[in-house]
Amino acid sequence: MGYIEIMQLLISYNCEINVCDNYNQTPLHLAIYSYQKTCLELLISNGCDVNICDLDGQTSLFIACKKGHVDIVEIILNTNLCDIDKSDNNQDSPLAIACAYGCKSIVELLILRKCNVNSVNKYGLSPLHIAVLGDYMEIVQTLIESGCDINLCNANKQTPLFVHVIGVFVQQFNCC
Numbered sequence: 001m002g003y004i005e006i007m008q009l010l011i012s013y014n015c016e017i018n019v020c021d022n023y024n025q026t027p028l029h030l031a032i033y034s035y036q037k038t039c040l041e042l043l044i045s046n047g048c049d050v051n052i053c054d055l056d057g058q059t060s061l062f063i064a065c066k067k068g069h070v071d072i073v074e075i076i077l078n079t080n081l082c083d084i085d086k087s088d089n090n091q092d093s094p095l096a097i098a099c100a101y102g103c104k105s106i107v108e109l110l111i112l113r114k115c116n117v118n119s120v121n122k123y124g125l126s127p128l129h130i131a132v133l134g135d136y137m138e139i140v141q142t143l144i145e146s147g148c149d150i151n152l153c154n155a156n157k158q159t160p161l162f163v164h165v166i167g168v169f170v171q172q173f174n175c176c
Contacts, residue, residue: 011046020052028040029063032064037075061073077109084113084114085119093115095117096130099136120152126149128150133163
């Protein structure tokens with residue numbers, strides 16, 4: 001018997017599919033981390049909760065964004081049950097994480113599904129600030145074209161332009 005057949009058998013006997021371990025991770029979280037797409041689809045088709053957070057406050061969507069799994073992000077979004085803007089313990093949204101990791105395809109998917117493009121984390125950084133800091137030009141352009149606030153200030157009262165100029169200054173200073 002393969003692992004999918006064993007999962008199907010356990011599920012058919014009503015095992016708890018949303019059980020959490022000591023890190024508050026579910027089988028769905030682990031399926032995403034290990035890119036077990038068939039396992040993930042089986043769990044979702046049997047009604048697992050895609051919004052359970054681990055101890056870091058990360059949902060399955062957040063983890064898929066962090067791992068850069070575009071196809072898994074799409075599967076989770078297609079459940080129409082996920083909280084697209086649910087932030088982690090640092091108040092980073094899935095969009096912010098996709099921006100931090102330079103995942104333009106995921107950024108576009110999240111924007112298409114109407115995520116909040118102006119969310120801010122506990123440091124006041126918006127997805128645009130984060131994309132600017134990562135020097136991800138295409139993502140910066142995508143965010144601007146989606147209508148994000150280009151003058152949103154972080155906790156230090158710095159706009160994305162200000163943050164970019166600081167980054168250029170630091171790079172030039174470090175070259176001398």
